[in-house]
Amino acid sequence: MDRENQSVVTEFILIGFSSFPNLQVLLFLVFSITYLAILAGNSIIVTTIRCDSSLHIPMYFFLAMLSSSEICYTFTIVPNMLVNLLKEKATISSIGCATQMCLFLALAGTNCMLLTVMGFDRYVSICKPLHYPVLMNQRTCTELVIFSATTGFLFAVLMTILIFTLPFCGPNKIHHFFCDLAPLLQLACARNYMGEIVIFLICILMVVVSFFLILLSYILILNTILKIPNAEGKRKAFSTCASHLIVVVVHFGCASVIYLRPQSRYTLNEDMFISVTYTLVTPLLNPVVYSLRNKDVQVALKKSLGRSTCTWKI
Structure with a gap:
């Protein structure tokens, strides 16, 4: 069919769950409780540190920035997902979809960079x-946070532009609960191989390079710790790194499965549940791990429960 005879998609249908x-009512209740826990946990972390x-x-300054980013990160996806769980037909405009994707990718990229900075x-x-x-x-700390956010947003804007310059003129059903890269690429009427290569390279830069830098940091840290003469010193050094490592493994593990694989291996149900992990479980893991493991x-x-005023200083 000629493209002139095809209608341009201005609205997408989110298939979701x-x-x-x-199970939709049950999922709504579980996801609502989890979201409230994310907001409460990360807010408590930020307030306590401040x-x-x-x-x-x-x-702890970087931890507070990570928690703040996690709050914004979940806000771009979860409230809309909860509303859609109660709808018979969930729709989102093309502009709304692009905005959601850009913000989600920007904050996900910022989180990757912040975890690298923490390493x-x-x-x-x-x-x-x-x-x-x-x-x-x-x-230096302020500049590193600004650099992390700026890098995440620049990469997100570039990827969003590459996705939404593709023609969407046929099916408009997104087999996901939010506007993500893989399901939208599947809906495009034409392939932009160069654009897809650029998107893949950006994902590699954000995920693989960040993880490699964290890995390098911990190889050097491990080498230093092994030289510490007493067991108590080694235990204390390991303890300061354990919480960060747990969050890194879960965060980068999910990101790698979703974004660093061929598009042909995209599967609906598997990706949906992995996406739930990195949109709900990982942001919840951050305050839980740091509050339970950090004395x-x-x-x-x-101490902060009895205070009414706060100050901020590194």
């Missing part, structure tokens, strides 16, 4: 302790 009609002066150090912070703290106050001063945060949380 409609293939499980009997209110307790003993946590005004780079490691670098642990490297400097353990491997270069005498230079730590100079290297990780307030200005400084636990002590600060108890």
Whole structure:
């Protein structure tokens, strides 16, 4: 059929969990509770770090920025997903879809960069302790956060432009609960192989390069820790890294499965549940892991409950 005779898609239908009609109410309740827990947990982390002066150090500053990013990250997807679970037919405009994709990818990229920065912070703290106050001063920390956010948003804008310059003139059903890369690429009327290569390369830069830098940081950290003479010193050094490592493994594991594989291996149900993991479980994991494993945060949380004013300083 000639493209002139095809209608241009201005609205998409989000299939989401409609293939499980009997579970939609239950899913709504479970996802709602999880979302509230994400908001509460990450908000508590940010407030506690801001209110307790003993946590005004780079490691917790980056953690507060990560928690803030996670709140925004889930906000771009989860509220709309919850509303759609109660609808008979969930739709989203083309502009709304592009906006959601751009914000989601931007915040996901920012999270990748922040986790990389947190790995670098642990490297400097353990491997270069005498230079730590100079290297990780307030200005440097602020610049690293700005760099993380700027990089994430630039990559997201580029990928969104590449996706939405493709012609959408046929089916408009997105087999997902939000506007993600793979299901939208499948709906395009024509292939842009160069654009798809660029998108794949951007994903590699954001996921593989970030993970490689974190891995490199921890190889150097491990090498330093093994040289510590006493067992207590080794245990304390490992303890400061454990929480970050848990979040990194889950975050990058899910991202790799979704974004670093051939489009031909895209499967609806499998991807939907992996997507639930990185949109709900990973943001919830962040405050849970850091609050349960970090004694400084636990002590600060108890102290902050009796305070009414907060200050912010690294």
